[in-house]
Amino acid sequence: MKITSIKFYHAQLKLRKPFITSLGFRDHANNIFVEINTNVGLTGWGECSPYPLINGETVDTCFVVGKMLAQRLIGEDPRETAELSALMDKTIYANTSIKSAIDIACHDLAAKSCDEPLYLHLGGKINKKIYTDYTVSINTIEQMVEDAIEVKERGFPVIKVKLGDGGPQDVKRIEAIREAVGNDIGIRIDANQGWKVKEAIATLQAINGANIQYCEEPINKHNYFKLKKVRKSSPIKIMADECLHDHYDARKLVKGDHVDYFNIKLGKSSGLVKAQKIIQEAEAANIAMQIGGFLESRILFTANCHLAHTSDLVKHYDFDSALFHETDPVIGGMEYQHDWEIRIPESPGLGLEVDRKFLDKCKSLEIN
Template identity: 25%
Template sequence: MHAAAHEDPVVPKIARYAVVPVSLPDEDPEWKFAGQAYPHWDACIVALVAEDGTIGWGYAAAFTHLGATNAAVESVLHRLAAPLVGRDALAIEGNLRLVDKGIRGNAPAKSGIDCALHDLAARLLGVPLHRLFGGRVRDAIPVCRMLALKDPDGMATQARARIDEGFRCLKLKVGGDVAEDVARVRAVRRAVGPEVRLTLDPNMSFRAKDAIAFVARVAEYGVEMIEQPVRETDLDGLALVTRTVPIAVEADESAHSPESTFALAAHRVVDAVSLKVTKMGGLRNVFAAARICEAAQLGCRMGATVGSRLLTAHAVQLCAALPNLGFPSEVAEFLHVMDDPFEGLEVRDGAVWISDEVGCGVRLRPEIAWRI
C-alpha cells in the first residue's frame, strides 16, 4: 500500500481591497474640545476581501488633531493595501510588518489596515475577534462618556442627559482657563450629584503649574483623574503634575505608541495611559501598550473611539481580552455620530456588552450599496 499523498492546507489569500471615504455628521454641530471642532467625523472604511468573498473591515479615522485628513488617509491606504493582495490572509504579523515598511508614521491609516486584517482573520476562522488576543475576560465594558467643551450651563445640560441615559462616569473637556474650567466642573457636579465619577481632559491646554492650580481648585468636586494636562512633548511638566497633584494623571497624546508608553512607564511620568486604536496605529500596538502598562503597574483604559460603530467594535473586542483595564472606557461615543454605515453593539446599564458574533461584532447596514 502506498501512503496517501500529503496535501498542503489551502491558504486563504487576500484577493482585493477597497477604500471608501465617509464623513459622518455629529448630532451636535458645535461639538468641540480645546483647539479643535468636529461638526462631522471624517474617515475611510477599509475592506480587505479574501478569495472566498469574506470581507474584513477596518476604520481609518482622519482626525485633524492627529495630523490626518481624509484625502491623505485615502491616499496612504491605497499605498499600504495594494501590496497585501495575494498574501496569506491569516498572516497578520507578516502583513503588518509589510505595512509598517510601506511608509513612516501615518498611524491613522495603518490602524485601518490593522483592524481590517484582524477582522478578516477572525471571520475566516469563524471566531469573534477577541479570540485572536486570548479570549474575553469580561462580559461588558463600563463606559465613560465625554462632554464636549461648552459654557458651564451647556456642559451641565449635557451631563444630565448622559446620566438620564444610564451612564455613571463622565469626562469633561476643559479649555485651559483655570477660572472658566473650575466653573464648568462645579456646574457639572451640581447637575449630576455626588455619586457620578468625573474625569477631566484639557487636551494639552495647560502649562504644568496652571494644571496643578486647577486640580487644587476642583478637588472639592471629587474629580478622580486628569488626562494630558500639558503638551505631549513636555514630559518634565507632565511628571511634575503627576508628582504634585493627589489625583491620577493620565497620558493621551504623550502615549502614541508602545515605545512612548514604555518610556512613560520606565520614568514613572504618569499614573495611567489612554489607549487608542487610531492614535497607536491599530490593535496590535494597543495590545502591546496595554501589556507594558500591566507589567509597569500603570493604569490603562480605552480612550475615545469617536466615529462609526466599526471603530468602536474593534476597540471593544480588544478590551474584552485585556485583564488590566482599571477605569471605565470611552467606547460609546458612536451614539452621537449620525449616518453610521454599520450597525450592532449593545449599550445597556452604562456599559457596552461584548458580542460573540464572528469578527468584530458589527455589520454593514443592508441598505448600504457599496461596490467592494
C-alpha cells in the same frame, strides 16, 4: 488565504450636536471605512477617524497612503497580522490612522478564518462588564451644566468633561457641574493638552474637592517629560493620551514614572498589533488602562470592546462616540444596553457588516 482587494470609503457622519474640545470644533465625523476581500470569500472590516492635530492625517491623506499600503498588501495573507503591521511601517512612516483601519480589517479576517470572535482570537475572555462614559464638550458653563445633567438623566455611570481652554474658567466649570449632578456619578476630565504646567497643577489642585477620577493629557504632548512634575503635585490621577501612541511611548512613560494611567486608541497605535504591545508594557508596570477613540462608528468601538476583554487592567471605557452620530450604518457588532453596558456578539471576527446602501453613497477607492 490571500488579500484580493482593499476598498476605502469616505464615511461622512453628521453629529447630533457639535463636538468641541480645546483642539477645535467638529460637526461631522469624517471617517474611513476599509473593506478587505480575500480569495476564500471572507470579508474584513476596519475603520479610522483621521484627526490632523493628533495623528497628522486627513481623509485625503488616508486615500493616498491607503493606496500605497494596499498595493503592498495585495496577495498577502491577512492572518499574518504582525508581519503586515511591520510591512506597512516599511512602506511609510507614521500614518497611524489609516494603518489602524487596515490592521483591524485583517484581524477581523484572521478571527473569521478560525471561526471565533476576535477577543478569543486575541487570547481574551469575557469576565467583566463594560460600561461607557459620555462626553460633555467645552462650552459656556451654563451649557455644560445642562449637558452634564442630561448625561446623568440618561443613566450613564460616568461623565467625561472636556476642559483645557483656561484653568480658572475650567475650575468654575467643574465646580458648577459637580454641584448640579451631585456626588453619586463619576466625573473624569480631559484637557486635551490645553494647559501649561503651572496652570495644570493649579487647576487640578483647585478642583480636588470635586471627586475627579482622573485627568487625561493635561499639558502639551511634546512636554510629556514634565508630566511627572504635574503628577507629583496633583491630587488627581494623570492619564497619558496624546503622548501615548505605541509601545515605545509606553516604555518612556513607564521608565520616567510620568503617569498613573494609559489611554489606548487604535488610531494612535496603528491598530491592534501595537495596542497589544502597549497592554503588555502596562501589565508589566501594573498600570491601569482606558480604551477610547476619536469620532468613529461602531466598527472601531466593536474592535475596542474585543481588545478590552484581553486584559483585566483595562478598567475604563470611553466608547460613546458612535452615539454622537445621526446615522448608524453598522449592522451587528457591539450593542449599547439600556444601562449603557456594552455587549459584543459571539459570532466570528468583529461580528458585523456595513449597510451597502450607505456605502454606495460614499466616495470610494478600490485597489486590487
